[in-house]
Amino acid sequence: MESGKEVVRRRRYSREMKEAVLAQCEQPGASVARVAMEHGINANVVHSWRKRTRGGFVARQGGVHEQFVSLALPATMTHPMAYVEVEVQHGATLLKVRWPLEGAADLARWTREVLR
Structure with missing residues (x-):
């Protein structure tokens, strides 16, 4: 030094x-x-x-910042085939997830871990 x-x-x-x-x-x-x-x-x-x-995810796309935001979803499902669909693109990679609505809280936890 x-x-x-x-x-x-x-x-x-x-x-x-x-x-x-x-x-x-x-x-x-x-x-x-x-x-x-x-x-x-x-x-x-x-x-x-x-x-x-x-636990947010910020992606820069075309000069614009997009923020991942958690959403409150109903605790009970109204239709047995209701799903949440999520798409995340990073460069040439596209991740698509289809998750049952009744497991939305699990999807939120999983998504936070994937995006870390």
Whole structure:
């Protein structure tokens, strides 16, 4: 290490701090950048916390960001042959899944794991 160069260390934030910052970001009209600045945190760090806690998947396609969002589905099925169909494309790879509606919660968990 050259003399005169400062060693940069990563800051660590407690779970409580992260939860408080994320809760502020969810308030109506809140700006992630403004909340981050108020806490002395880089906005990119807060954005990464939000992605991790949502279990979200962000894909860039044609210059537009598309966000995977979990949807609340009815707990009971109205038709015995009801399915949820999901398509995810990454480059030349296309993943198609057809899942029974009554197992929608299992599909959500499976999808989060696949997209990690």
